[in-house]
Amino acid sequence: MKGLVKYALGMEGVALRELQEPVPQDGELKVKVLAAGICNSDVHAIHDQRSVTMPIVLGHEFVGQVVETCGDVNGFQVGDWVTALPACYSCGECWLCKQGLVTLCNERKSIGSHRDGAMANYVVVPAKYAFKIPDSAVTLEEKSVYALTEPLACMVRAAYEKVDVKPDDTVVVSGPGIMGQYAVQLFKSRGAYVIVSGLPADKDKLELALSLGADDYATSFDELQQKVYTRSPKGADITCDCVGVIPSLETCMKVIRQLGTHVQVGLFGGKVPFRLDAIFDREVNYIPSNSSSYTSWGITMDLLREKKVTMTPFASVRLPLDEWDKGLEMVLNKAAYKVLLMPDNTF
Ligand SMILES: [Zn+2]
Ligand SMILES: [Zn+2]
Numbered sequence: 001m002k003g004l005v006k007y008a009l010g011m012e013g014v015a016l017r018e019l020q021e022p023v024p025q026d027g028e029l030k031v032k033v034l035a036a037g038i039c040n041s042d043v044h045a046i047h048d049q050r051s052v053t054m055p056i057v058l059g060h061e062f063v064g065q066v067v068e069t070c071g072d073v074n075g076f077q078v079g080d081w082v083t084a085l086p087a088c089y090s091c092g093e094c095w096l097c098k099q100g101l102v103t104l105c106n107e108r109k110s111i112g113s114h115r116d117g118a119m120a121n122y123v124v125v126p127a128k129y130a131f132k133i134p135d136s137a138v139t140l141e142e143k144s145v146y147a148l149t150e151p152l153a154c155m156v157r158a159a160y161e162k163v164d165v166k167p168d169d170t171v172v173v174s175g176p177g178i179m180g181q182y183a184v185q186l187f188k189s190r191g192a193y194v195i196v197s198g199l200p201a202d203k204d205k206l207e208l209a210l211s212l213g214a215d216d217y218a219t220s221f222d223e224l225q226q227k228v229y230t231r232s233p234k235g236a237d238i239t240c241d242c243v244g245v246i247p248s249l250e251t252c253m254k255v256i257r258q259l260g261t262h263v264q265v266g267l268f269g270g271k272v273p274f275r276l277d278a279i280f281d282r283e284v285n286y287i288p289s290n291s292s293s294y295t296s297w298g299i300t301m302d303l304l305r306e307k308k309v310t311m312t313p314f315a316s317v318r319l320p321l322d323e324w325d326k327g328l329e330m331v332l333n334k335a336a337y338k339v340l341l342m343p344d345n346t347f
Pocket of ligand 2: 090092093094095097098102105106
């Protein structure tokens with residue numbers, strides 16, 4: 001089979017390679033990959049900003065069909081369509097793993113970082129951390145959208161598990177990328193009033209957010225401030241930074257109310273110059289939300305089954321696996337919400 005392998009430092013250390021097909025061990029599923037999303041963390045791995053065990057097949061956001069099982073696999077069968085929680089090879093024994101917080105395990109092991117990932121014809125995952133996609137996805141195109149489940153589960157952790165949202169709360173979502181668009185839908189599903197903040201260049205994305213349920217948007221700080229305080233004179237109850245750049249966090253700290261809750265989803269990726277007292281001044285609850293837990297996935301699959309959230313608009317680009325470098329460039333240029341690599345044309 002073919003797989004996109006990171007095997008050495010530098011851009012030259014990434015290539016499509018001919019590999020042995022993985023063999024499932026006890027409790028594992030062998031999955032034929034239909035689509036694998038390119039995540040920023042794959043980009044960081046390629047550029048050595050994040051260390052991975054080399055050599056390794058990249059990719060942790062995927063959907064595919066079970067072609068082989070081994071041992072007890074919780075009722076999964078050949079032919080099932082599945083996606084999976086990436087940190088599925090964490091220790092499983094510690095106090096965090098026992099609560100499903102596998103991402104926080106000291107021995108965290110994820111596909112695409114420590115074990116071979118999904119940018120290949122086949123990937124192997126433990127059945128314990130696999131999830132069937134809803135039967136309502138019939139065509140291959142509909143099924144491929146489920147490669148976007150993992151980022152949604154991360155946003156579900158933020159919006160459903162890390163913050164308490166009261167109906168009618170005013171929520172500011174900063175950044176209308178895929179995570180922001182998910183945030184809009186999730187906070188709306190919890191009954192909040194949602195204002196999305198972006199740049200003038202984000203107009204199309206902000207319009208999309210409106211069509212997905214956002215109540216309002218702003219393309220400048222003044223406009224945001226005016227809209228937040230008109231709606232909620234105390235300031236925003238919740239702010240959610242989906243970007244991970246200082247101006248975005250600063251904006252959030254200027255429109256949040258005293259004792260409000262800020263949830264940080266965007267990763268800053270290094271040291272940042274930020275006046276921490278901005279958090280202190282208003283006694284803001286600063287809550288980081290890192291990846292997803294096992295329980296986030298249950299909520300995510302329920303929301304998808306109930307069609308309370310859509311992922312379809314963000315599966316905008318599909319490329320054959322061979323064109324991974326083109327996909328990478330599109331991700332770097334933010335030219336798509338999500339690029340899906342399609343390893344196999346034999347489905
Ligand atoms: Zn990801
Ligand atoms: Zn553990």
